Amino acid sequence: MRISFRSRLLLLFISLAGGVLLATLIAVTFATEKQAELTVERELAVSERVLGELLKRRGEQLEQAAQVLADDFGFREAVASGEQATLVSAMVNHGDRIGTQLMALYSVDGEELASTHALPTGTDFSALRGVRLIDGELFQLITVPVRAPDVIAYATLGFIIDDQLADALKQLTNTDLTFFDSQGQRVLASSLKQPLQQELLTAAGQDQLTAWLEEQELAGHLSTFNAIELLVSTSRLDATQAFQNLRTQYLGFGFATLLVALVLAIATARYFNQPLARLTQAAEALRRGRYDAPLNLKRQDEFGQLGATFDTMREAIADREQRIVYQLEHDLLTSLPNRESFYKNLQQRLTARQSGVMLVLNIMRFRALNDRLGQSFGDQVLQHVAKRLREVFAADCFVARLASDEFVVLCDTAAEEQLGASLKTLQRTRWHVGEASYRLEFRAGTVRFPEYGAEVDVLLRRAQLAAQLARAEKQLLASYQQGSDESYLRRLQILQALPDAIASRKLQLHYQPKIDCTTGRVVGTEALIRWQHEQLGVIRPDEFIPLAEQSGDILRVTRWVCEAALNQQQYWLEQGVDVQMSVNLSALDLQSDDFVQFIATELDKRHLDAFKLTLEVTESAVMADLEKAQQRLRELRELGCKIALDDYGTGYASLAQLKHLPLDKLKLDQSFIRGLNSNESDRIIVQSTLTLAHQLHLHTVAEGVEEEAAWLLLQKMGCDTLQGYYFSRPLVAVEFEQWLINEAPKFNVKEKKAFNDD
Incomplete structure (x- = not known):
């Protein structure tokens, strides 16, 4: 390898100066470190002698005083x-x-x-x-x-x-004194700061005193007085500060010398620096993305060879850069512009205050098609759709692929009327993949800009909301209307406010009584969560519970509900009110490995009987992971808790699955109970369900009882427990207690009159 003269000259100067500096630095460092260690040991020895002399003098004074008393x-x-x-x-x-x-x-x-x-x-x-x-x-x-x-x-x-004496000795000796008992883990007298005293005890108790001193950059001597240990310590940094200053000064002098040598080398080689400067300028232009400026360094030496090689490299980089830019801005599967290009194109239109329309297009059931026929087949479908999109939309429209089966089209306002016709053409197309022919179904949403938004993300979200509306209404095309995203923004606000509501305990429990169908006595209550937000107002459970399940916050919500409900049950038991407490669980609760232990701990903490707690689960929660749900419910039942299947009849649990679930109670959904008096089908369903439940030895609960006629019918059918607005709406704890006193006795009868079908 050939080395230029400039490089050899710079290397010579720097090597000489650096070698001398390094050798001297090593010598100075070795000498100062050794001297610093001797200084530290000398300070410690002097401190020990001063302490011994002081104790001796104090002993003599004390002995004289004692002798005066004795004489x-x-x-x-x-x-x-x-x-x-x-x-x-x-x-x-x-x-x-x-x-x-x-x-x-x-x-x-x-x-x-x-x-x-x-x-x-x-x-x-x-x-x-x-x-x-x-x-x-x-x-x-x-x-x-x-x-x-x-x-x-x-x-x-x-x-x-004591510490006062230790501080006084520190003023005399400039070292810290610590009398301590490592066995009893006590510091008896010390001039060390309080945190260091505790760390000293811990280290001494673990026979790691030397390591602790090194960690704190301290030097110390340990001695013993009648089983009391004395540590004389001093800061290595303070003791060696003068030597550190010396080394710092030498380093400054050495770097100054090295700088002078470097300046001299640069000045000597400056005459030879012209070709290197041109190479540097060419490299900087290349770094800035300019690939069209050849170097043309016409020399016969190594600089000339370097210039020729540089030009070859510049041409190769220019070609590769073009390919990279294309790949960054295009989808490799369909060759359409990608999300990055879409963002850039729309932002340019918005900046230029252009008006237009954005269309977001989705292929219906594409994932199922992809899973059923394979990834390769799905890729071919996407390629065909991309090609057809370029054909059916106007040439001045911008077509891009966002992700998976989602495409986007940007057109000016004049082309907006043609979008519907273009989509119908696309919908009528038969797609030939291999030897087979398929028909695809599409859903699309549009939004006009800048009328309905001046930001890319806002417009994209609103177009996607319109596409969701088209899917919901089974239409080919739907347009965004003002206010359509209010529900989305409300859901977003709820998601953001929920963690704080849980942490700040802004949620509230209401209690709805459960009535014995035969006697009318109150036998239990169900804890129902409520949320009153300062800005959002009343947030219904069916509004925020699904969002909590999506975000994972439902685990914290359920645990808060359990704690609050059990606290209330414990209070009521102390007041002589003995009722069964029911709490609702989600699918995520049933999949949590430590949920059973949590329930056991909370019950034990309050000395509550497990059989007085009913945990209600819906069919959908059980079916989310049937095997794990069965295991978790079995563990809760073994703990002693009662298990109830809520909203029975609205989910998709089969009778075979119901047979294997560890259940104690079956709750009939209110949709069957509200029409019980007027709908023969509902009566047949309820009667058969109650019969089935009793044959399976399950306790039955009917929710949604809103009139006395329904109570009479359910009593005749053999239902066990009732719940509904006929008896009471969900109440806060104080109102529930008043209801027990004032209203509950009205329903407490030996047996209701048999229902008369006539």
């Missing part, structure tokens, strides 16, 4: 005579004068005569001195004999060793 004639007389009041008075007065915190007097036999602290039993008081742990505090003790003239007692005095 006091009145004190000795009090000791000899055993006058407790005189002893205490003398010890307190003397302690106040010398500032000691611990004073104790023990007889020669070890009997306590007077003491401010409880000294350990079994202690040899004649030798009690030094640093000791007394009543959870650290003291420096001294003990002197009291003679009269023989030894008649031992007097012990002690100064406390």
Whole structure:
């Protein structure tokens, strides 16, 4: 490989300067680090000596003070005579004068005569001195004999060793002192900050003190005083700051030297830099996307060869860039412009204030066609549709593929009237794929711009809403009308507000009573969720529950409902109201692995019987994952909870599946109950369902009872429990309690009069 002169010159200068700088830096670093370590060790050693000397001086002072007390004639007389009041008075007065915190007097036999602290039993008081742990505090003790003239007692005095003393020592030694008990996990006295004290205890308890010191960038010596550990520590950073400054200054000097060498090398090679500058300019033009400017560097040396190679590379990049741009802006399967091109084209029209119409087109049941006949067949269908779209729409219309089977067409206002005719032509087309012929069905929606929007995303959403309307009404084409997306925006607002409503407990439970069909007694209640929003007003459960299931928030909603309902049930039980509580579950709840444990925990927390909780599930929730639903319901039933199948008759559970579900109750949907008095078919369905349920040993519940005639009929048919507005609408807890007192007794009868068909 040939290296140019400029490169060799720059390399020589930089290598020489860098080599010298690196060697010197290594030497300086090694020397300063070694000296810094010696400095740290010296500081710690000096600190330990100062501490030892200070404790020694304090011990001498303490011993002199203790000796003064022991030599006091009145004190000795009090000791000899055993006058407790005189002893205490003398010890307190003397302690106040010398500032000691611990004073104790023990007889020669070890009997306590007077003491401010409880000294350990079994202690040899004649030798009690030094640093000791007394009543959870650290003291420096001294003990002197009291003679009269023989030894008649031992007097012990002690100064406390606390954070104040540690801070004072830190001012003298510039190091932190920490007295601690690693076994008892206590810091007795320390000048360290509070968080570091707790971390020190944790590290010492795990025999990781050395690692902790390194992590905190500390150096320390550990010693022991009568089972009390002392850590003398100092910051490595503070101790080595001077050496760090030295290294920083040297680095600055070295980089300055390196910079001078680099400037000298550049100045020397500048004369040879012209071809490199031209190459750099050509490379910059290439980076900016200019591929039409040849370099033409006519030289016979290596720069000339580099120029020729560069031109060849420029031509190859230009060709590849064109292919990449095409692929970025077009759908590779259909060769139509893609979503990116559509956004760009529509944005240009909006910026230029052009008016026009957007059409979004979908192929009906394309996914089923793709799954049934294969991916390759579906790709061919999309290619044929794309080709036909280009043919049937005007040449000035922009046709693009958005995703999967969704296409979009942009036309000016003049072409809007032709859209319907073009779509009908497309609808009548027979599609030949291989040797087979197929007929496809389309649904399309249109929106005019800028009349109904000046943003790409808004217009696209509104066109898609119109296409959804066409699908719902089974029309080929539907146009967006003002206000059509209000329901969409409301759903979006509900989705955004729901997490906060759950977290802030802005949801509310209402309770609807359940009545024994025979006696009219209240036997239970169903907890029904309600939501009153500040801006959106009343949000019905059938409006936000499906959205919560889509977003996954239904798991949190159900758990909140369970907690609130069980809290209310517990309160009512304490007030003497014993009712069965019913709570509704969703399909996602039945698929949650920890839901059974959650219910068990909540029941146990409130000391509630599981059989007093009924969990209601709909047929659709069970059928979402039948196998897992059966397993989860079986686990809940084994826990003791009652399981009810809600809205029976409106879903798609077969009798065979019903037989294998672990159920206790069957709830008849209100659509059969409301017409019970006037519709013979409803009566036949209800009677047969009740008979079937009883043969399967299932308790039956009829919801939607709104008149007494329905009650009488259901009683005659053998229904077990009733629920509906005839008895009460869903009530808040306080209103429910009032209803129990004022209204419930009206329905409490031994047996309703038999229903008279005449």
